[in-house]
Amino acid sequence: MARSGKVAVIGAGFYGSTTAMRLAEYDIFDTVVLTDVLEGKAEGLALDMNQSRPIQNFETKIVGQTTGLDGSGYEAIKGCSIVVITAGLPRKPGMSRMDLIETNAKIVRQVSENIAKHAPDSVVIVVSNPLDEMTALAQLATGFPKNRVMGQAGMLDTARFTNFVAEKTGSNVSDVKTLTLGSHGETMVPVPSQSSVKGKALSEVLSKEDIDALVDRTRNGGAEVVALLKTGSAYYAPSAAAAQMAKAVATNSGQVMPVCAWVDGEYGISGVYLGVEAEIGSKGINKVVETKLTPEETTALKTAAEAVRAKQADVKDL
Numbered sequence: 001m002a003r004s005g006k007v008a009v010i011g012a013g014f015y016g017s018t019t020a021m022r023l024a025e026y027d028i029f030d031t032v033v034l035t036d037v038l039e040g041k042a043e044g045l046a047l048d049m050n051q052s053r054p055i056q057n058f059e060t061k062i063v064g065q066t067t068g069l070d071g072s073g074y075e076a077i078k079g080c081s082i083v084v085i086t087a088g089l090p091r092k093p094g095m096s097r098m099d100l101i102e103t104n105a106k107i108v109r110q111v112s113e114n115i116a117k118h119a120p121d122s123v124v125i126v127v128s129n130p131l132d133e134m135t136a137l138a139q140l141a142t143g144f145p146k147n148r149v150m151g152q153a154g155m156l157d158t159a160r161f162t163n164f165v166a167e168k169t170g171s172n173v174s175d176v177k178t179l180t181l182g183s184h185g186e187t188m189v190p191v192p193s194q195s196s197v198k199g200k201a202l203s204e205v206l207s208k209e210d211i212d213a214l215v216d217r218t219r220n221g222g223a224e225v226v227a228l229l230k231t232g233s234a235y236y237a238p239s240a241a242a243a244q245m246a247k248a249v250a251t252n253s254g255q256v257m258p259v260c261a262w263v264d265g266e267y268g269i270s271g272v273y274l275g276v277e278a279e280i281g282s283k284g285i286n287k288v289v290e291t292k293l294t295p296e297e298t299t300a301l302k303t304a305a306e307a308v309r310a311k312q313a314d315v316k317d318l
Contacts, residue, residue, distance in 0.1 A: 003030050003060060007246055008077040008119065010111050011087035012036035012064070014235040015127065015242075017045050019084055020062060022243035024049060027058035028250060033076050035065045037087075042066060067114075074114040080122050081282075082246050083115050085138060088128035090233040093226055100129050101311070105318035108134045112141035123249050123284040126151045126260070127242050131184035135260045136273045136312035146262035148284040153184035154258025154275040155241035160221040161190050164214045169197050169205055178202075179258060179291065180218060181275045182304035189275070189300045190215040194291060245280065252282040261285045267298060269305045273312060 005028075009020040012034050020034040036042040046064030053059065067073035077083060088104035108128050115124060124142060126135040126149065135151030142149065157180035166173045175198045182189030192211050195202040202211060217224070225234040248255045261278045263269045266288045279286040293301065 003028060005029050005082075005250060006031045006033065006077075006080045007082040007084070007250065008033040008035065008080040008122075009084045009086060010035050010067075010077075010115075011085065011128075012038070012042040012045055013086065013090065014232060015090075015239055016084075016086035017049075018235050018239035019086060019127075019242050019246075020045075021049055021052075022239055023246060024053075024060040024062050025056055025058050026243070026247055027060050028247065029060050032060055032062045033065060033080065034062060035067045035073065035076065037067055037069070039066045069110065071114050071117070074118045077115065077119045077122075080119040082125065082249050083119055083122045084125045084127065084242055084246060085111055085115075085134075086127050086242070087111050088134070090129075090226075093230055101133055101315075102318060104128050104130075104134060105137055105315055108137050109141045109318070112138045116142040116144070122148070123282075124149045125242055125245050125249075127238060129184075130311070132260055132273050132275075132308045133311045133315050137315040137318065139262075139273075140316050145284075147286075149262075150245070150278070150285055151184070151260025151273065152238065152242045152245055153260045154180055154277070155245060156238050157184065157188055157190070157218060157221065157275070158258050159237055159241060161195070161214065161218040164217055164221075165195065165197065165202065165206075168210060168214060171197050179277070181258060181277070181291070181297075182301055183275060183308045184260065186219070187300075187304035187307040188219045189297060189304055190218050191291070191293060191297055193294045193297060248280040249282060249284065253280060254286065255280050256289050259285075261288055263288060263305070266290050267293075267301055269302060272305050272309045274301075274305050274308065 042064035065076035139149040161178040178195040179191040
């Protein structure tokens with residue numbers, strides 16, 4: 001198998017380290033760089049991951065690097081074509097994503113400025129919360145074209161919706177198709193009209209009450225995990241989503257995925273980062289793909305856009 005290129009994951013917590021492991025196991029990159037501000041953490045995890053290569057049968061090398069608030073260590077990401085930002089505090093029980101905005105904004109800004117310095121041609125995938133706002137901040141702080149900065153949200157939320165529908169209907173997840181758009185939070189917009197089970201419309205398989213309950217569970221999917229864990233937040237499903245996005249960029253796949261992307265006229269919405277479907281390629285977002293929505297779903301998407309617009313405008317000062 002041909003391997004090429006270099007990808008970085010910033011932040012070696014559960015989310016970041018799991019993302020790095022998934023990327024390495026794809027065995028399509030020469031190198032995966034994992035960084036963290038805790039001295040030795042990234043290096044130790046990288047050593048452990050590399051020792052799994054003979055067992056898991058992949059050749060991609062993982063490199064760990066401690067970074068400092070002064071920008072030291074970031075030279076390790078030089079030449080990276082993709083950088084995934086996972087750095088930031090996770091949620092605790094009772095916290096909303098918005099509760100993290102000021103603390104994580106400082107972290108994401110510092111990380112983004114170093115990405116711009118050391119990996120100026122990279123595509124940036126943001127996963128730090130609050131997602132929509134941190135994606136907007138990363139674009140401002142890097143100064144990159146908007147198509148080269150996107151956020152991971154819709155892939156995860158859609159996966160959660162799919163899993164819940166599969167469990168409710170007793171179906172294989174491969175037989176279920178769902179979609180979520182909008183914000184990664186309270187104004188998330190699950191799209192039942194574009195959802196199906198074995199080709200049958202979701203409304204033919206489940207009652208409106210059941211669908212509404214699954215929509216609500218999807219919207220609160222992250223909080224449900226946080227409440228159960230008590231000392232952390234989700235990382236297996238989120239890391240799978242982020243890694244798939246990075247793979248789509250690396251392979252120039254043209255795959256259409258639900259992501260947080262800059263919207264400029266689609267759905268009658270302009271000037272905001274929002275969860276939509278987009279075609280992904282080597283330069284990030286090739287184009288936003290408009291999905292047929294019901295009038296109610298379109299209204300909900302526009303409501304989501306306005307809900308995140310003000311906060312995204314505020315991040316430039318954080």
